[in-house]
Amino acid sequence: MTGKVLTLFLVIFGLLFTALLTRSGGLAWLCLPFLAYLGMGILQSVPAEKIQIAAQRSAEKMDGGDVPTIEVSVHLRNQGGAIPHLRLLDPLQPGMRIIVGSLRRSVSLAAGEELLFTYSFETRRGSFSWKTIQAVASDPFGLFETWIEIPAAARIYVQPDLQRFRPLPLRPQRTLHSTGAIPARLGGNGTDFWGIREYHPGDSLRRLDWRLTARHPRKFFTKEFEQEEIADIGLILDARRKTDIHVGDESLFEHSVRAAASLAEVLLRQGNRVSLLVYGKKAFRVFPGYGKVQLNRILHTLARVRPDAEGSLSGLEALPVQMFSSHSTILIISPLASNDWRLFPRLRGLGYQVLLISPNPIAYARQIFASDPATLLAIRLAEMERRLEIHKITQLWVPVIDWQVTQPLSPLVREKLAHLRIQQGR
Amino acid sequence: MSIPPRPFSLAAALASTACLAYPFASMGIWIGLGASLFLLLIWLLPNRWKRAWVTFALLISSAGLAAVGLLSSIAPSWMISAAALALAAWDLDLLARSLHQDPSLGNAGALLRRHYLSLAFCLGLGLIAALALRTVQIQLSFIWVVLLAAAAFFALDRLWRALAD
Numbered sequence: 001m002t003g004k005v006l007t008l009f010l011v012i013f014g015l016l017f018t019a020l021l022t023r024s025g026g027l028a029w030l031c032l033p034f035l036a037y038l039g040m041g042i043l044q045s046v047p048a049e050k051i052q053i054a055a056q057r058s059a060e061k062m063d064g065g066d067v068p069t070i071e072v073s074v075h076l077r078n079q080g081g082a083i084p085h086l087r088l089l090d091p092l093q094p095g096m097r098i099i100v101g102s103l104r105r106s107v108s109l110a111a112g113e114e115l116l117f118t119y120s121f122e123t124r125r126g127s128f129s130w131k132t133i134q135a136v137a138s139d140p141f142g143l144f145e146t147w148i149e150i151p152a153a154a155r156i157y158v159q160p161d162l163q164r165f166r167p168l169p170l171r172p173q174r175t176l177h178s179t180g181a182i183p184a185r186l187g188g189n190g191t192d193f194w195g196i197r198e199y200h201p202g203d204s205l206r207r208l209d210w211r212l213t214a215r216h217p218r219k220f221f222t223k224e225f226e227q228e229e230i231a232d233i234g235l236i237l238d239a240r241r242k243t244d245i246h247v248g249d250e251s252l253f254e255h256s257v258r259a260a261a262s263l264a265e266v267l268l269r270q271g272n273r274v275s276l277l278v279y280g281k282k283a284f285r286v287f288p289g290y291g292k293v294q295l296n297r298i299l300h301t302l303a304r305v306r307p308d309a310e311g312s313l314s315g316l317e318a319l320p321v322q323m324f325s326s327h328s329t330i331l332i333i334s335p336l337a338s339n340d341w342r343l344f345p346r347l348r349g350l351g352y353q354v355l356l357i358s359p360n361p362i363a364y365a366r367q368i369f370a371s372d373p374a375t376l377l378a379i380r381l382a383e384m385e386r387r388l389e390i391h392k393i394t395q396l397w398v399p400v401i402d403w404q405v406t407q408p409l410s411p412l413v414r415e416k417l418a419h420l421r422i423q424q425g426r
Numbered sequence: 427m428s429i430p431p432r433p434f435s436l437a438a439a440l441a442s443t444a445c446l447a448y449p450f451a452s453m454g455i456w457i458g459l460g461a462s463l464f465l466l467l468i469w470l471l472p473n474r475w476k477r478a479w480v481t482f483a484l485l486i487s488s489a490g491l492a493a494v495g496l497l498s499s500i501a502p503s504w505m506i507s508a509a510a511l512a513l514a515a516w517d518l519d520l521l522a523r524s525l526h527q528d529p530s531l532g533n534a535g536a537l538l539r540r541h542y543l544s545l546a547f548c549l550g551l552g553l554i555a556a557l558a559l560r561t562v563q564i565q566l567s568f569i570w571v572v573l574l575a576a577a578a579f580f581a582l583d584r585l586w587r588a589l590a591d
Contacts, residue, residue: 027493
């Protein structure tokens, strides 16, 4: 029942009551048009048990364009009686921007009639799922509405777009004992000469050092090459709302997500073990793994994350340390807020090698700031505060990339990773 | 594509006002005439200038004015017609609002046609029934009036509960 029915009852009761008080038959007959209207609504209303609609939904990614476009189609078939007025509603999910069609559709559906309800939206990334489609069946006047949920499930992921980086020159202080491309400062099966040792049964004859063997009768010597292994890398993405800034349709967080996706791709491509932690109200974790499967897991997680909630980065004191193995390399992507520097002494104390990639929020938001003297002064103060924060972190021998997001990230990361090599001597 | 409801709503409001204003004017009831014209002014305002509850108030006011006219011994045919046309104007005005909020409704030509036909049918039926039945004169004692009134209220109450459920 709707407000219209209430109004009709009010008028009908009022007229009847007045008719009785004044004993006027004309007033009673005045109700008849209203009663006929109400009666027509009752006769044409559709009870819930008589509504039988089957629905099938599909969501497809359309090719072309910079921003991915998804077309959602819901095919409905009325398997019950005629429905004079059927209103279809789909909820607007976060990250959706409707470009074709609408999330609502109103139709009159005859018995056995089929209907195709479509709309298209664009999104940079996200996880979109539907379980049902909401429908409201009513009489033509909208007096009596029946709300139903028609099962129509579908799911689609739009992964964040990423840049393909050139291989990064990693030199972690510890490596994992799996074959890779990083010199491990251990003798083994590599390509760079490492040293010579005595021959052990089972050593390949091709590795014998004949020159030294000739100088020492009854002894054989084997050449050793530097073992090449893989690194264990943890990515931490800061998803707190207080560090996010929106300029138009873009946000600083989207740049951070693209950076995390690109780094995960290049590190996994190089054969390393990579894990991901997204720090926000809901912490998303992807436990360490390798290869394309791990990349898919990470990209699926990055597709879903949104900035939310509060909490200083120092809340990472409750970080599940077992997720990042000791002496692993941690790459943190965070615009930094006040007092976030307090995390880094703890990480260094636990033996992690850390690299901070900090998208610069002040430079990013410059275009939306006013240019009056007070604002310019505030910008300068904020820049000074940020420089002080970064200075405190660099004093802990943590390389920091103060990243203007308009610049490419790859060359900056390559340069700073070289500093990690120097850091490991300390 | 079907005709949008706003012109029909305005036409119904004009006709309803004419059915109210003419007999009030001919009987010299100037307050009634002034009230009818005032209601017409509010009907004619664009929807963006008035809230949704104003439309409900217009219907109740028009029905009330029609009742006053009946009690002032104005010919019932005019007042019953005015009430029926006010009901049509109210319904079509609300439909125009829904159209504005839900643009997809404008493309559902079959939906709009069905609405117009249903409205015309039920109001026509109600109007004819009211005009025909008003000629029937039944003398009832007070007790019968009270019993019938109680029955009517009981029936409406049951109907209300059934619809609420």
